[in-house]
Amino acid sequence: MEKTAERTAEKPTLRTLPGDDVRQIMWRFADRFDLQMVAQSVRAVARGPVAQLVANGARNTHEWTPEKNTLLEAFDQAGITAAFMEPEEGGYIAGPKNLLLALIAFELAWVDAGAATSSLAGNLGLSPIHECGTPEQKATYMPRCIPAQPGEDRKTMRAAFALTEPIPFVGVDTGVLAGKVRVSEWKEGEEPILHVEKRGRFITGMDFASIVTAAVDSDDERIKGSCLVILEEDDEGTWDRGAATMKMVHQLSSTRDPVFNLKVPASRIVGGYTVKDGKIIPNLSHSEVIESVFRRTRVTVGLMTAAKLLSAVEPVIRYQRQRFRGGAADNPESPRYQLGIQMKEDALHRLVDVWVAGEAAASLGFAAARLFDEFDPMEKLKDQVLRERGIEGRRAILKTMKKAEKLAVEYVQLAAKPESERDAARYEELKADVLVQYLVLESAANVYCPACKLWNTGHGADMMRQAVSLMGGYGITEDCPGFLFHKWMDAQLEATYEGPEAVQRRQLSVTMLSPLFLEQFRIWTREMRAISNLRPLTGACALATAMELWMWSVQHLQEAKDADGNKLYNSARHGVTFPLADALSWLLASRSLVLDALELEARGPENPNLAEGIEGLVNFYRDMCHTHIGETVGVVGKICTELVVGYNRHPEWKREDCTTCYCQQEVDNLESIIPGLAASVVGADVIGDDDSHPVKAGPCASFRGMERFARIRQRMDGCLTGCRIAKDRAAQALTEVMIPEALDYPQ
Amino acid sequence: MTGGFQIVVCGGIVPNPLQTLEPITGPSGPALKNEAMLPAVLDPWAWHALFEAANLAKQNPGSKVWLVALAPKAKLQQVVMTIAQKVPFELIAIDGPASGFAESADVAEELAAAIEAIPGLDKSKLLVFGGWESASRGAGTTMQMVGEKLGIVDQFQGVDELKAAPDGSFEVLERIEGGRHQVSTCAGAPALLGWATGNLPEPPNNPQVGMANMRGVMPALQKAKPAKAGANGATYASVALPQQRRATRIVKDTPVEEIAREIAAWIKG
């Protein structure tokens, strides 16, 4: 590493681990003091009572114990429970709360993702009411879920969300429900009473939930379709919390398989219902409610894994540096004493990989959370506009939106043009069009949410394993600082619940094809080129080329057929659609990191706390971007190339296969026109009249029609120039960065 | 006390104690390596004083708590985020160096001036709280000078408890040698109290309190006046961190006398 050390010495690099000042700028809450305060408050809970529980071995049982139960009170006191509510319901933060909830999950998961799940699941249970409930339902339930204030004598209501059912029913495929709802009693002029039967599997919060929002299907011709119903602990019938899930992860959350057999008034149907021709018609089907709930909460899950990766950096550095201290022959001045395992390049490079995965995951997750913060009010405005225009019913709405989509594409194109070149009046007109703005945000949110859930948790789980390996044998012991082993195992659940990776890939394979998204993606690609013009050392140019390669591949694959003439891009062909979804997620992760690094560069110097370190920080993050892009380019190149050429049949030494091969006759004919040709094709794929062929590995496949692909790919590979130098520099920075004396939570 | 107290808590900030502190010579004298970038906390002694102030205010209706802090304001902002949800207070920020190398006389001057400038200050109700020492300097000189400059002659240091009577008088427990306390009775405000740890636990967070505090904190930070305090004129011949020595043994059920004997023997060498 000596040479690198020299180079690094020329450029300032990271001095301390990135603190709150850095994070607030990168994740864009430097001006949100309310969020900063909540983050600090949650941190105190995470690194205090939560860490204490883990350190005391509370995770060694899947049962919900009285010790674990104390967490609920800690959450209540720190404002974690009430953060989800609106001020009029007893909450304390106004406006959209995606970024807020993301920060809460991030802080808790920094120590223990089960604790984060515990807090998240309560919100998940309430989300159907929050997002889709009638005003009466909101007024009834939200305030009761606010922790009781001093002097108030009531039990805090807690919610759980019951979608998943025992095998063979809902899991990944949430369409088929075994949970049933029937009319139990319907007296003339009165509210119908419903009979709800639902068995849940893996339902979080079930040890203490007093209400459950449960997905059920109609088993009665007097009820149409499916819906979500609110069940209360005191409803008439059976409320059986069921057996505890014997889970080996996230033990600081409660999970059980409950059984409900209850009678409830029809007013409990989430979003209300209408009665038509003697039939109860729920205003919202279960899938409509679930869609709007998961859309938001999945982002939060993605941030849990991100937090864990970032939390691993400090304990690993400390372990590496202290690895050889304390030996008899130790000289405190020696590199062995000071750097320990950090003398080894591989250990440093692998830690850079873990760190950069965490950075990119956090950047992607927080970008998604902010996007939803923009999207939420826009969605409400859209509903208002549709109401005002009297547009009702799914079909009419779809038609209106289809029309608006064209305008939205136009808007996106106009917005990307320099002011001087665009039609200002038209731009302003479209900018003021709520439906247009809604669609633009929606198309991006529909991609960002699954991309973040998929990439952060899936790739994150793989990288958490790497983090554990960096601690050697210590990594798999209970004493390992930072609870890294738990964090690794937990990541598997984050990749599974709220829809496993297959569900995210499936969703992406649809949403990423929206013309509106693709148009934005094209513009983002151009933006990335512009960034690389100004900041060549971020690797933005390689990223832009990888984005271009992906775009070419997506378009090609939608038209292309496989060797048997079957369409390549169709929903059943996961082998094509899923890897493309993965590739897109990598691209978005890298892009988000680049944008955050630029934000730090732009706004960091304004913060006096960072003044002395900003140059080093900027250099370090540039190197991290370049390093990450190096990996992204590798993955995207591999996926796209495999898909673009992999479904063409490899030629054999057969005349009909060898469309690109020459026949001896052709060569002879051409020789008369191009003298010397025969000599030049010696060793090429020439098939003789007797079907003989040269002795070589095999006939070469044709790339006809893929010249552009090959050019982009070649350019992309060339654009990787410098990415390993960047990695070396980032690795060197890890040997110099100052870390605290000890971890700020117990082990 | 009728009408309540006006309690002003003086509190600086110090680097988070888990951080590596490495003295260096900066452009304006001695400093700690990367100090601005390291996370900071409210000085733990002042932290206790703040809890005690809030508790006293709660028990005496009409009372109000101010927190006067001299620190780099961007750093102070981060620290306030960690304490704002604990207790209600109004922040008065003074923008200046928070390091243990700043002259305590200068710091006292600034603090006293800021207290004098509090609108509606009524010295007959004034209790000035602070730490009996700080985690950055540990000299215990600042608060005494603040008192002197404000003309407050009733001063108590190493305070662990204050019990106010309905007539406005109060009883104070000050630490003295041998783990014992000196009990004094003071006729009433104004007085200055340099707190030791007190005996209140850290109050739980209360987001509503936090949101209320926040409304005042941001304007206070924005209008923070630059302070003249510093290490001007002072030269430091040498700077070193106290050497940490650790010799830990875990032995179960050892009698207290035994432990004491061992420690005494160890100190004697």
Ligand SMILES: Cc1cc2nc3c(=O)[nH]c(=O)nc-3n(C[C@H](O)[C@H](O)[C@H](O)COP(=O)(O)OP(=O)(O)OC[C@H]3O[C@@H](n4cnc5c(N)ncnc54)[C@H](O)[C@@H]3O)c2cc1C
């Ligand atoms: C600790 C814990 C807490 C949970 N909390 C809750 C909760 O509070 N509320 C709730 O309702 N649920 C909860 N769940 C359930 C969770 O959401 C489901 O486990 C998850 O969605 C996956 O469903 P499944 O386990 O039935 O897997 P399956 O549906 O069996 O899927 C297994 C695998 O099969 C493949 N697969 C299945 N279908 C497809 C397909 N269509 N396309 C491609 N591949 C496919 C994929 O590889 C997938 O990963 C929880 C689960 C756990 C473990």
